[in-house]
Amino acid sequence: MTSSTQLTFPPQLRVPATYMRGGTSKGVFFSLKDLPIKAQVPGAYRDALLLRIIGSPDPYAKQTDGMGGATSSTSKTVILSKSEQKNHDVDYLFGQVAIDKAFVDWSGNCGNLSAAVGAFAISNGLVDSSRIPQNGIATVRIWQANINKTIIAHVPMTQGQVQETGDFELDGVTFPAAEVQLEFMAPADAEGAMFPTGNLVDELAVPGLGNIKVTLINAGIPTIFVDAAAIGYRGTELQDAINNDEKALGLFETIRAHGAVKMGLIKHIDEAQNRQHTPKVAFVAAPLDYQASSGKRVKATEVDLLVRAMSMGKLHHAMMGTAAVAIGTAAAIPGTLVNLAAGGGNRQVVTFGHPSGVLKVGAEAELIDNQWQVTKAIMSRSARVLMEGWVRVPEPIV
Known part of the structure; x- marks a missing residue:
């Protein structure tokens, strides 16, 4: 110059x-x-x-x-x-x-x-x-x-x-x-049912995987819950186990796209690429001992269930707050995959293990006119x- x-x-x-x-x-x-x-x-x-x-x-x-x-x-x-x-x-x-x-x-x-x-x-x-x-x-x-x-x-x-x-x-x-305590008021989708298919558990056809059981819920954020064992996991996985595996990432995106169609969020799986933030995919399992990403030991006796969630195409390092609302809500409703992983029954508070440790979330749900409704979900952050x-x-x- x-x-x-x-x-x-x-x-x-x-x-x-x-x-x-x-x-x-x-x-x-x-x-x-x-x-x-x-x-x-x-x-x-x-x-x-x-x-x-x-x-x-x-x-x-x-x-x-x-x-x-x-x-x-x-x-x-x-x-x-x-x-x-x-x-x-x-x-x-x-x-x-x-x-x-x-x-x-x-x-x-x-x-x-x-x-x-x-x-x-x-x-x-x-x-x-x-x-x-x-x-x-x-x-x-x-x-x-x-x-x-x-x-x-x-x-x-x-x-x-x-x-x-x-x-x-x-x-x-x-x-x-x-x-900072947060209350997410009436977190279910106001324009549709909390369970968009009307079912607590659905079968989702996933190419390369077959039919798997899922819970599809609109609470906090649209979320697709899957049993960890159904897709070959234990629920104790950390980020590297998923994020360094291109085949696994492709599978989760396939589940997400087909689940989004079944939830009515998109009309065709090709539209999923323009809707990356929602829905989320999470897999759940009964409690097991594991070592968190920080090195902290999480004992099975400390948690009600294990949850791992995908965000923007990668396994989240902890847990998204909106997904935690979905977890708390689904756990409060007997018969969902989340509730069953936590041992079933009625519960207003659930503690779950995620890759970085544990988180407690509460939710108040009730059945009104054969439709599940949740009044609020509560959690603490900083x-x-x-x-x-x-x-x-x-x-x-x-």
């Missing part, structure tokens, strides 16, 4: 943002009003902006030139605004950003990042000050805009500030923090701000 050459490229955009951990996930949080005007409405520009911020699509699958962490748990974005819904404080929109594709999936919620929404909303003036105690617990009413559901976050406060530090430990997160300021991003070309 000679001294007379002038730069013809525009400068980077400077967008206010907060990088937060919520549960076992982390993502980039934005106030809607802080986004560029063209990104304040859904569409191609917003998607392109978020993709570039996160660093996707990346053929190297590292997201080196962005804020993403090259896993489904760390390739996430959140947009928040004062709620337009009656009796709610904040509207929460979640975007799952694909790593190797130019695609943002808006079809579902992130239960883990839900734990950070209340704290962000309080700290960024999205919750009326009259609802925030100086000390104690702030109750933040969240409208989850992807799935049109209510989440209640109980956020600890100290001297008018969100209390982030504490001694609550969450398997899958290295360090302790303050506990959250904290990792960095705040501005994210720099080249202007998207759309």
Whole structure:
């Protein structure tokens, strides 16, 4: 380049943002009003902006030139605004950003990042000050805009500030923090039955595998539950056992695609590639001793069942919060594969083992007019701000 050459490229955009951990996930949080005007409405520009911020699509699958962490748990974005819904404080929109594709999936919620929404909303003036105690617990009413559901976050406060530090430990997160209790209200699909086929257990025809028993449920997030033994697993597997096996990954995607059709989420299996975030696939098993990814020993006597779940084509390192809602709900309903793996019977709380350790989730379900309904699911997570300021991003070309 000679001294007379002038730069013809525009400068980077400077967008206010907060990088937060919520549960076992982390993502980039934005106030809607802080986004560029063209990104304040859904569409191609917003998607392109978020993709570039996160660093996707990346053929190297590292997201080196962005804020993403090259896993489904760390390739996430959140947009928040004062709620337009009656009796709610904040509207929460979640975007799952694909790593190797130019695609943002808006079809579902992130239960883990839900734990950070209340704290962000309080700290960024999205919750009326009259609802925030100086000390104690702030109750933040969240409208989850992807799935049109209510989440209640109980956020600890100290001297008018969100209390982030504490001694609550969450398997899958290295360090302790303050506990945030979440209530997922009426988490089943409001537009259809919680069990879309009307059955607690179905047979699903899977090419190369034959007919397998599945529980198909819309609660927290659409989920396909399979018995671990039916697909050759024990339920004690860690990430490497699945994610380094291309044949296994292909099998799970085949199950997911055919299950999505049976659930009525898509019309043809080819449509699954454009709906990566949902449904989830999880396999369940009765309790066994195993060693978690941290080296921690999990004893069979500590858990009711074992669950492993796939997220964005890979085995999740712990458990998605929305999938935990599905697990808790299915466990509360006698006869589902989840309930049977946990020993059957009636239960309002279940503790399950996942690759990073254990998690407890509660759910209240009842049979009304021969239809199962769940009033709420409850779990505890933690959250904290990792960095705040501005994210720099080249202007998207759309």
